[in-house]
Amino acid sequence: MRRVQYERSGGPEVLELVSAEVPTPGPGELLVKVDAIGVTLPVVRKVREQREPIALGGEVAGEVVAVGEGVDGYAEGYRVTGLVFGHGYAEYALLSAAMASPIPDGASAVDAVALVRSGLVALGALDAAKPQEGETALITAAASGVGHLAVQLARVRGADRVIGAVSHLDKAEFVAGLGADEVHAYRQESWGAPADYALDAVGGELLGPALAAVAPGGRLVAYSSGGGTIEAYDLLVGAKSVIGFQMARIFKGQPDLYEQWRQELWQYFASGQLRPAVHAEFALDDAAQAHQVVESRANLGKVVLIP
Known part of the structure; x- marks a missing residue:
């Protein structure tokens, strides 16, 4: 072979x-x-x-x-x-x-690799944020393999407004087509209205701006392998929370939840709510x-x- x-x-x-x-x-x-x-x-x-x-x-x-x-x-x-x-x-x-x-029947191998693993990460990070109906969600790397699914899942899970952040605005049309209400480039000074929660897939130097884009009392879920640091004062002054998410911990420690998420993804796919x-x-x-x-x-x- x-x-x-x-x-x-x-x-x-x-x-x-x-x-x-x-x-x-x-x-x-x-x-x-x-x-x-x-x-x-x-x-x-x-x-x-x-x-x-x-x-x-x-x-x-x-x-x-x-x-x-x-x-x-x-x-x-x-x-x-x-x-x-x-x-x-x-x-x-x-x-x-x-x-x-x-x-499942009706899905191709390409559908499967585009949906399952990336979708599990997106759905897991979203669950870690504990989203509430009517909130504003911010998704970084919104055009990526994980991010483009997170944009759609945030809406499925009740977000009233979804903001996408991307490296270049030439990705804006694609992200808007997924259902994002606003799309901003990382280099922009503001990423629109403060978000109730943010899912950050980039890390590094972007971790600070992602936290700054979260409203007082909001949550930032960090699930990037890119590292990054934030100042404790930035958490204290806005009473914000940062939550780390890693899929391996779910697979090893909560296999029933892992399987529940897999079934949920295929259900969203079958209903047309999730388009990889x-x-x-x-x-x-x-x-x-x-x-x-x-x-x-x-x-x-x-x-x-x-x-």
Whole structure:
């Protein structure tokens, strides 16, 4: 089979396509013939920042072609999606059955990788904000794979006004088309009306402005791998709260909630309330181009690899 990997850290140019053996599923694992792979910013960052090369994991979707010992509920021929921690940029990948989610009829593999993992993060961050009916929501990275779903979910969960913040205003039309009432560039002095809660996917230098855009008594949910710092005084003076959200903690500690969110996402998809957008589909040979799009924050929605 073909697989994308790299031997040294760096930019997208270090990725290479190689031949590899088709893996054999171990206990609790599914062997999936991969039809679509979701490209994420955390994986792109690791390629550039990690000293030692790692397996390119991430979201995959496809058909189960072999089942490991001890797996219940899945068989050959099932269509599934899930998060792979080993090699996922490949024609075949090993997926833990615990991480697998069935793809319902009427949804494609591309729909699945655009919706499930990014949607789980968006929905989890939204739940962490404890949204109330009629509030104003602020979503940073509003055109990203996660952000474009968060914009829609905030409205589904009762937001009266949704504000999107993006790196460039050339993304404004796309974000407005998702249902945002206002779209602002990060460089702008103001991001519109103060928000009751903000979901920040960027971090770094943007964490402070995101907190400043929250109304007194409001909540900021930080779920970015980009880090960042804020001043305690900025919390005290406005009686604001900052909440950290990490999906891994939910998966490990609250599996029932994790499954509830997965079902909720598919229900929203089936009803037309949630529309995952795909910026572009790239062949495995063009994985470097896919990483370049995500790293430069040029994408409108999800970037997908097609083996």
